Amino acid sequence: MNKGVIVGIDIGSTKICAVAGIMDHIGKVKILDMVEEPTQRGRVSNGTVVNLEFTARDIDRILTKLSxxxxxxxxxxxxxISGEYVEGKTHQNFITRNDSRTTIRKEEIEKLAVDIRxxxxxxxxxxxxxxxxxxxIIDRSLVPENPIGRFGVTLGGNFFLISTPNDPHIALQQTIESVGVKIQDNKRFIPLKIVHTLFSPLADAMSVLSEVDKKLGVAVVNVGGDTTEVAIFHESGLRHISVIPFAGKSITNDLVKAFQILPDHAEKLKLIMGDVPPDEVGKNDIIKIPGVEGLPDKEIVAKNVSIIIEERLKEIAAMAMAEIIHSGYDGQLISGVVLTGGTANIRMIKDVFDQVTNGMNIRVGNTVRNIGESSLSKIVDPKYATVVGLVLSGFLPLDERVPQEVIWGEIPESQIPSPTNGFEGRNVGRHKEVEVPQPEESQQSGGILGWLKRQMQAGKSDLGDDKGYT
Known part of the structure; x- marks a missing residue:
């Protein structure tokens, strides 16, 4: 993986944020800088890009500022990657080893993963x-750790596969790839390279969870703008994911409808009163909202605002808890629930989740791991957990038991048949003409082997993968 500058881009319904990082000399990720802007209306809905052209312009502007x-x-x-239609399912498969007298090798794990996909x-x-x-699974025995070096006749595994609707996925890629990068005094214009995409709560897990958390059992709950996303880990494996279509904007909309006020005023009310539980608000406390278009100012009972916020948070917490129960890991998550996302900054949210989850260990994910030097103190804010995790995933493994190509859906080089095995000149599953790279281009892309790998990946639709993802 390229160890130069990696930029994470978090495209959300409330903000678009870009963070640049690089690996330092002691193996920590150094955050270089950050740029964020509010997401304009009509750009992103429920975590999905709905306006490619204008979102691409926003990203181009943000990256220019960051650069x-x-x-x-x-x-x-x-x-x-986000959106309410992201799905996760467990799938099992086995391979029979050619020589059970030798120990299991990395290539066999890669073959197992490719066969499972x-x-x-x-x-x-x-x-x-x-x-x-x-x-x-080695000869019917469960092996949670890395099986390399063990003996066995059969090698199997339970893998958790995450999928997303193809059209929004392609739209996201096209949005990013339509942004050109100007380098070397604007003398060269090249497209951005997507190293990989990552489901948002898994990025959060990279920045706020330890390996001990995943081993003991933990749920990452990202309460964002349009959606609340849940990812559950147990015994170091990803066990369950879910996307709930209610989050911070639901609270704002409740306040708009309840008091007939503008969304901007409702958002400010949420930020102010979200820090004050109803039992701490005086019965006679009044909040005055400025009138618009010549209308008189509006007076609102502060306690009512706090009650509305608390009730909606209870609903979100109850739906997250329902997902934990549905996963089958209720009572087994020793590390509890870690809250991330912008709505996690509402002070009463921790107490609400504590009540709804019957005393589970609840904490806000404001401890960033694996980060070295940084001049940005605000990266510990839980609303930046996703974008920081995206940067971390460019340098650190999401799971050390398998090569990272397996997780991203690429075919590891050991599983690519050589041209002498009948693959020379083939373009599996897709019909297009390709150009053999010139020497300079080959050097930049890993030589002729790298070029061959990309062409084969472009045609691997029989693996259920999507051209352009890898």
């Missing part, structure tokens, strides 16, 4: 974006 602030060239980016059928119209190991 100038950090004095860097930007080419490699990692982008979050190939045999899995996502919901119609969906494309697989992640393949995470849960545990391996």
């Amino acid at each position: 100038d602030k950090a004095d860097i060239n930007i080419q490699n980016v990692i982008v979050n 190939k045999s899995f059928r996502p919901t119609a119209g969906n494309v697989i974006i992640h393949t995470f190991p849960q545990e391996f």
